[in-house]
Amino acid sequence: MNNEWITRVTPTVPRPGPLHGLTMALKDNIDLAGVPTTAGDPRNSRPAQRNAFVVDQLIAAGAVPLGKTNLDQYATGLVGTRSPYGACHSVFSDRHISGGSSSGSAVAVATGQVDFALGTDTAGSGRVPAAFNRIVGIKPSRGLVSARGVVPACRSLDCVTVMARTVATARAAYDVMVAYDPHDAWSRRAADLSRHRAVSGAVIGVPDVGLELEPLHEAAWQETLTEAHRLGEVVKVDVRPLLEAADLLYSGPWLAERWLAFGDRLDDDPAVDPTVRTIVRGGAALTAASAFAGFDRLATLARASEDLWTRVDAVLLPVTPGHPTLAEVEADPIGVNSRLGRFTNMVNLLDLCAIAFPGTDRADGLPFGIQLLAPAGHDLELIGLAARWRGESVPASALDSEILLAVAGAHLSGQPLNDQLVRRGARLAFTARTAASYRMFLVDGPRPGLTRTPAGGPVHDGPGIEVEVWRLPPAELGGFAATVDPPLAIGPLELSDGEQVLGFVCTADAADPARDITAAGGWRAYLAGS
Structure with missing residues (x-):
């Protein structure tokens, strides 16, 4: 027992x-x-x-x-x-x-x-x-x-x-x-x-x-x-x-939060464990000032730990x-x-x-x-x-079967066409950059178009173009692709770490050197600077 x-x-x-x-x-x-x-x-x-x-x-x-x-x-x-x-x-x-x-x-x-x-x-x-x-x-x-x-x-x-x-x-x-x-x-x-x-x-x-x-x-x-x-x-x-x-x-806000949750039961309930009573009762004496001091200290420590997660x-x-x-x-x-x-x-x-x-x-x-x-x-x-x-083989879930789709322009979070993704059940997976061999051109719309430089051609001196990668249910891909007007299309796209996903690409004949906006590094940065 x-x-x-x-x-x-x-x-x-x-x-x-x-x-x-x-x-x-x-x-x-x-x-x-x-x-x-x-x-x-x-x-x-x-x-x-x-x-x-x-x-x-x-x-x-x-x-x-x-x-x-x-x-x-x-x-x-x-x-x-x-x-x-x-x-x-x-x-x-x-x-x-x-x-x-x-x-x-x-x-x-x-x-x-x-x-x-x-x-x-x-x-x-x-x-x-x-x-x-x-x-x-x-x-x-x-x-x-x-x-x-x-x-x-x-x-x-x-x-x-x-x-x-x-x-x-x-x-x-x-x-x-x-x-x-x-x-x-x-x-x-x-x-x-x-x-x-x-x-x-x-x-x-x-x-x-x-x-x-x-x-x-x-x-x-x-x-x-x-x-x-x-x-x-x-x-x-x-x-x-x-x-x-x-x-x-x-200490601070979180002990007071325990007191808020069940502190009213501590004194009139003989079944309450004495150690639980001792710990949680301390939350009753905390002030709003001590709570905000705790929040401030946590924010400082969270900022100090941010660099860790980039590595x-x-x-x-x-x-x-x-x-x-x-x-x-x-x-x-x-x-x-x-x-x-x-x-x-x-x-x-x-x-x-x-x-x-x-x-x-x-x-x-x-x-x-x-x-x-x-x-x-x-x-x-x-x-x-x-x-x-x-050493386990974990069965796939619905999350594993979703299609990874990279977007670089009006379908980004907060941009005008993002709702076309959200309404189809898409979910943001992660942010990334393309391989350095991609260039971004302004095409009619105005829209950004990504074109890969042929082997041996010039490579952008930078980290690649900013994209968002979304998880899209497979059944929604065909309908979504039908909304994409030429010269853009959905095709293979390589990320900076070598992973292959689907993404918005532009036909080479629409890549006008006079409208090359690669230097901006991404559509949001281009809009902010234009």
């Missing part, structure tokens, strides 16, 4: 769909119709009237819920011990914690009781228990998965996360979970996330400073650094702004600095918990996505969890890297 369940339910007949027959557990701060959502507090005994938005998505895709799982009360903790329903321990040691706050969900997955489980991850609550139970945990970009029907901890940072034993299963659930919810004020469309073209090949950033890990963790980390070269180039980067941002989470596809970090025992948590509940969040707390603050998965086991046989981080919107790239690390 590991105290992983709070409520079990009778399985229903699965609906047809991509998740047909897969079983799932729900962290008990996520609504399941007809079942109380306790958030780890037995006084919350009223059954939920409806499913959380994400639960509806999963059931409609064929998943079958088996019950609600234990958690650090009100999702406040990374230890998995702050629950009146009992503490959870790692499935690999009854002396060591399971990690929290999504403790029961991780145990249910790791023991094979369900195929996947939902948790939440505000400060690392999906990644830490995944690491301590040798499973995979995907923390999506904020807002990609609706949190409507989830008991808030920090509403501006809360993320619904998924855990599974393989990257492939977690990815299958993730594909269904990602959906825009107009009734969730924090929901975001994937196309609205700012993205930039990843460098060619995988470039993995690793810390250029020591991480002060426990000895067994440090040894596993050194082995992991060696394995990282299997993904591509490994470079050292300055992670100090990330680590400093992690220290902000339980790497992802940053590799341990999930935790060690693996505490239940006795260590009991002796120092707040201190141990604070140390556990050193590498996870900053991810939502800095608007990053993440995936946690098993690295090399420690010498004592306990799991060693690692994570890859990237800016919001790069979720699929991280999932792909984790799958490669794990």
